[in-house]
Amino acid sequence: MKLLRVGPEGAERPAVLAEDGSLLDLSGLTRDIDGDFLAAGLERARAAYAAGELPPLQNAERIGAPLARPGKVVCIGLNYRDHAEETGADTPAEPIIFMKASNTVVGPDDDVLIPRGSEKTDYEVELAVVMGGRARYLDSPADARPLIAGYAISNDVSEREFQLERGGQWDKGKSCETFNPLGPYLVTADEIDEPQNLGLRLWVNGELRQDGDSENMIFPVDHLIWYLSQFMVLDPGDVINTGTPAGVALGSPGIPFLRRGDVMELEIDGLGRQRQRLA
Template sequence: MKLLRVGPPGEERPAVLDDAGRTRDLRSLLGQTADIDGDFFASGLAARVAHALRRDELPLFDGDGATGALRGRVGPPVARPGKVVCIGLNYSDHAEETGATPPSEPIIFMKAPNTVVGPDDEVLIPRGSVKTDWEVELAVVIGSTARYLGSHDEALACVAGYAISNDVSEREFQLERGGQWDKGKSCETFNPLGPWLVTADEVPDPQNLGLRLWVNGEVRQNGGTKNMIFGVAEVVRYLSQFMVLEPGDVINTGTPAGVAMGMPGQPYLRAGDVVELEIDGLGRQRQTVGQA
């Protein structure tokens, strides 16, 4: 399934795309106040949605007419995550372009949950920033509590699904201002997510996905999850040894080569730039860059 949330910021409504690409309203099944969040995954509601979708019991989204065509703003597919955990330098080609030694264990940092915005929302360059960078990443959404997992099979069983993430980064704040990476990762709008969450059953091999990113129509990143140093299963298993992962948590799993920091001339983002991202089977994002 493709789960999504549609509507203005703070007023998003839960929905699902059917096989014909029509938007189906989940409120008739979940209730008027329900959302796609940690409780949704913990309560097993995804299975109920799948059953109702197969039986054609979900109405078309309000205002979409007979076609069910998606209209209006798409928000992040998961309502405010409890935490956003990120893995740094997790692609061999990205480590090479930045001159870093590939890590022997996953590099972990956190990103403020309120950085998560819709896939096509404006990305704001922070005040005083001259080194705002892009990063297309595979996002993993946790579906059940992960704690001291013992195997890769256990880890993958805890995954609800996958989405596109743009792990926007301010490199000066991250690397030149001392302290930890978080302050270069947690500026407002720094985590566009979506357009939808594709459930894990539709992504049989998360290590065989192509990732691409364009800036102003020029290809900047063109890689594949096969080049991850630590695959999805290992990332989830590893993280569970140090923190409890809860339903609705998001993990950004790293980016391939092609970021501004690793390019000649370091062409960082400027107001007016347009960034587009896609991952095989997970949809596409498009953001215009503005100034905070």
């Protein structure tokens, strides 16, 4: 299933995108698409969809993030070989972990705000993994896959000066408001046969900047979930941004950082497309 939330900010309604492109209302089964629903309500929604029991939904003026109130957004740095190379970094021996504030998550086509004083706002197309089960001290990566609710496109927007030149943790260059467009929909895990075989692309003002494939991850999705579970509990509704391929402005001399009025467009195979304007 393709799950999404439509409507004005703060008043989104949960929905399913049907195969014919129409929207079906999920609000009779759940108040929202959140951790509780992903943990306990997916099968009920899948059955109702298969039985044709979901009523049509007309309001699609805005698509919100497909997940309400993620508990946490965990990010993996330098997780593509070509991205590590372009930034001059060594290949990590273990995953590099940082966090983004959960309130950075916005809709896939919402404006992205340039922070005050920013000179180095950057883009990163990423495969986002959304948890549907609890991961705590998993025994092996093989235990991770059944705990995944689904996948979505994430734009891990970053301010590189704040991140790298101002001391301290990366988080302050990653957690500015609107710095995590997510969606347009959450594709449930049963529809993605292999998360390590997805093309990722990003354009700025129509120019292709990133063109990669998730097969080039240093640490694949299952390994990341297993690894993270050794250090923190992952709960249903948590988001993992799994890293970005080469082509970011940080690693591309001559490529400008983002400015107001620029337009970013992102896509991942099978997961749809995003579009954001910088404001």
